[in-house]
Amino acid sequence: MNMRLSQTAQDTLCANALRFLAIDAVEAAQSGHPGMPMGMAEIAVALWTRHLKHDPADPAWPDRDRFVLSNGHGSMLLYGLLHLSGYDLPLDELKRFRQLGSKTPGHPEYGHTPGVETTTGPLGQGLANAVGMALAEKRLAAEFNKPEHTLVNHHTWVFLGDGCLMEGVSHEAASFAGVQRLSKLIALWDDNRISIDGDVAGWFGDHTPARFRAYGWNVIEAVDGHDIDAIDRAIREARTHADNDAGPTLICCRTTIGRGSPSRAGTAGIHGAPLGPDEIAATREALGWDHPPFHVPQEVRTSFDALRIGASQRATWQQRLDAYRAAWPEEAAEFERRVSGKLPTGFKVLADAILRGVNNEGATLASRKASQQAIGRLARALPELIGGSADLTHSNLTDWPGCGAMRADASGRHINWGVREFGMAAALNGIALHGGLLPFGATFLVFSDYARNAIRMSALMRLRTIYVMTHDSIGLGEDGPTHQPIEHLPSLRQIPGLDVWRPCDAVETQAAWNSAVQRTDGPSLLALSRQNLPHQSRDTGQLGDIARGGYVLAEATHGPAAVVLIATGAEVALAMTARDRLQADGIPTRVVSMPCASAFDRQPAAWRDAVLPPGCARVAVEAAQPDGWWKYLAGAPRAAVIGIDRFGESAPADELNALFGFTAERVADTARRLL
């Protein structure tokens, strides 16, 4: 028998195969979200079998389309698509959905499952990741494409739901995508009018098409999300818009959540719970699906299989790269370096030399200013470095000579993110995920709050995303408690995998930047001062020790240390002055600068014990919530922390430092009382 199904019947079969993979996996796990995969199955078929450019045999191929499942709870839809397309995700993994160690966790995880481009689940951020990816594509295209040589040319596709659209970050991301005219960004909205609490009419009344038009998006309205040909036409139209650089596109797909389930389709009851045997039986009956659980008919596999066409698309691109290399050999080498994520040859030597230069200069600067200089130095060596500020460019000091402004023509490297901290951070993640660029973003440290979950996602995905957070304490002065971080330093330090740097001078600031750009397994956040910080002198050994996160900046003299003063940032200078007084009183006093506690934690115990000898008293000093420091005082016989356990005040910085007790005298007195 070799009966060919009609295209329509074949499409329906494919959509139902996706539905039943989700139904069966959720049922096996007794946990998960079948409603979205069942509702978006036809949309997925249209995109994945007719448009998506990808090669399952090479999930890292640079010019592949990027696909983002912003409504990440519908993970089984993506796992089904990856499996059927030919990614290294066997059916057995789908059977182990949401089980320990499987490749199919509850929400898609980047770096864990081949073909998953970003970790999603926290709603709205997938869209913002996609904005970053589309921005990266556009920037790399502007940078590398040449007349008759198009090396970078792919789309970024996003699936999103009502939840993503309700989140504020969707506003920030979509507004930014509009003004940047990211035309190759195409989002498909699962307009099912159901969220977890039920029919959205009671809490979500937006006219979403009008909203997105207001952002400068091209909006294709009223597409039947269960009509594969209609979706296909809409996608074609969107691609034409993209070709004409007419702005990003939102395709509004009217769908029914859980479509196929006779008694739960169109209700919140199908969103996040297994169907159960009876409803599964009824759904099989309704959809005419008579296969056993996890069975995929061969026709379906044939339709989805992307290995052959993917290989051909990739080969075509490889030919393009070869031609490019012949015509533009240096640019080709640079492109390949860039997309590999490797820094230029010899970069470490250069970075060390830069650091020595800064040390030799010995300048007294605000660390935000030192950061700006560091950015300028690194940007010359690293054309992949792009970034900017959430509308605080001249406060955060993020621009540099010759950077140019990133506008809709993608010609510059400095990004005016607008007042969009969360959207910025999530887009930075998207840029880092895309590859080829090394992104940073800036705001005031206190507004790290706004971006906090995206900073967490940088750490969870181990991305090289860099955060420049200035105005790092009450030292910012008159703007007052709404702008003065108190709890931020210690609470950011608690995000696993995030390196939080609080440098004490220009030298540590350069060292922090050097570490951040060379780090390969996670994000870094630099907390920087508004006010000037005096240079601290160091020998060559100490200069190298900064990267260890905590080191002896000034050794006790006239005997072994009786007390160790531990400080960060602006408070290091205070500790140094206090040390002078204590030493003058005959108390041997060591000062430990601890610009990055997590880097210090990664050092061998021998290093940590050498820096903080178990036997002697310790005083930690930081103009922030103090509780986190007890971890570093636990080994000491007597210890104290000087910190701030209440909100700040509006006044000139000097008066605040006196008010909150950040004086050398208090540090010295505190140490004396311990002895």
Add this chain to the structure above:
Amino acid sequence: MNMRLSQTAQDTLCANALRFLAIDAVEAAQSGHPGMPMGMAEIAVALWTRHLKHDPADPAWPDRDRFVLSNGHGSMLLYGLLHLSGYDLPLDELKRFRQLGSKTPGHPEYGHTPGVETTTGPLGQGLANAVGMALAEKRLAAEFNKPEHTLVNHHTWVFLGDGCLMEGVSHEAASFAGVQRLSKLIALWDDNRISIDGDVAGWFGDHTPARFRAYGWNVIEAVDGHDIDAIDRAIREARTHADNDAGPTLICCRTTIGRGSPSRAGTAGIHGAPLGPDEIAATREALGWDHPPFHVPQEVRTSFDALRIGASQRATWQQRLDAYRAAWPEEAAEFERRVSGKLPTGFKVLADAILRGVNNEGATLASRKASQQAIGRLARALPELIGGSADLTHSNLTDWPGCGAMRADASGRHINWGVREFGMAAALNGIALHGGLLPFGATFLVFSDYARNAIRMSALMRLRTIYVMTHDSIGLGEDGPTHQPIEHLPSLRQIPGLDVWRPCDAVETQAAWNSAVQRTDGPSLLALSRQNLPHQSRDTGQLGDIARGGYVLAEATHGPAAVVLIATGAEVALAMTARDRLQADGIPTRVVSMPCASAFDRQPAAWRDAVLPPGCARVAVEAAQPDGWWKYLAGAPRAAVIGIDRFGESAPADELNALFGFTAERVADTARRLL
């Protein structure tokens, strides 16, 4: 001479007086933001001299209009208005703008300056506060107004800028206000097309009127923001819309930032820096202002003075209240209680009785379920309790029997916030600020990140805002690391003034709720389990001790404690089992339950030392980032923390607990190794 100025000349004089108060104060402070006050001066004159219903002699009058300066950096505009209107804010305070201890901090602070309705500065949140205020007004009107007795009837006015509109929270707030049809909310947009980085065209291309229409707002476009009569007409139109319950209104006022400054008006240069003597002189010249610094002409004072009309408006309302009291005495008494913020007479006795009842029941429940029951019990006694979930009602368990759904008719008490954690939290603050209601909001603990700065603002303003945060650890299971909080408990504990509760059973959950509703000086956050927690038995003394935040749940027997196990939430049961094993091995072991560390910190040292005796070993156990616990281990000779210092995994909860070492055996072994 008794020449009367024309109305127009008088208005101009008033606007210029506001301008120069801002110019002079910023110049005196050498710090601050003159651009916004200079740009919004006419808008302020139109609203404050012709529409705002308020009585400077009684800033807490319940039926006053609420005014919110969402672009809070323009604080000097508000201080000028408050001073000139007759609030207790003398000119001397304006001269001490941004100085230590003045009533005029850099950003407006609630509870600090009479007439300041909310603390603003973190952009976008003022709008969301205003949404909460308007919701409170509408709900109280629905609850208390009677035919022919209108007790609650006021507007909520918001000034906002481009920065507020770029922030994601503006989307959440405006979308929610639209669907809730908060018609008495009227926002005036300072459309000056300048943000800190310069002309917004490069980063903010939204068609804002279309965007707000998409939310269901009434939008009045293209108003000349320097034409007081035009603004007045727009406000009248907005009030008519409000009277017709036709949705909230956005008035788009085209303005020039820093208007009046010959060389800096219309540029970012005027946004956040003093003008300096030369430009001030030029501005005086340009505006014909020949008064010395801080001088206010008498005609200006007369125009702004709101004491007489305010007293009359308040008297009219007082008559209304008297008539209401005559017709509806019980309701009037309840209204007065409610707006005073006092709980019902005898509430404490009732709350204690409820707690005893829960203790007697001794049920094993998930603490989220126990919280739902607690809400139900308290909601019966406290009609002011309103709240709900950010689209996780059946996961957070926030509804209760008979609550009703809050919809555009304001008839219910349970609020479906939609997927809008940040907007929810900032609106909760607005409800608490408005008075008459006791608001709560819920989401998953991990998504406290999204709302974090608004939670901080609850604490900074010392508001009785309650956060219900469920799925509090890896114990939530299969949803995986994006949904499993790790760093959240310790990092929320670092927000000064926030009480973070993590109850170990239904009894502690009720105690946490009792504390939260009775707290008068700040917010509370309840971190609750998805999974069942066994009941712990307590005597009457222990029952009362829960409110102390940390107490001995199980005393060591057969001798003084050799080790103290400190635990919270789900880990308390683990600690109890570990204690059984240790005791069986002859090791006297105490278990301390510490549901609220900040409440424990407020106890006298004698209590704290009695609970955690300095001499004996301690083990802290919590399924969260461990570093915060060292604060409570510092006094111990030997100590350990069992926590989680990496991200979670997707798997059934039991397997995760085993994987991450949350077993009684590990707790016991850790204790044994210390001895």
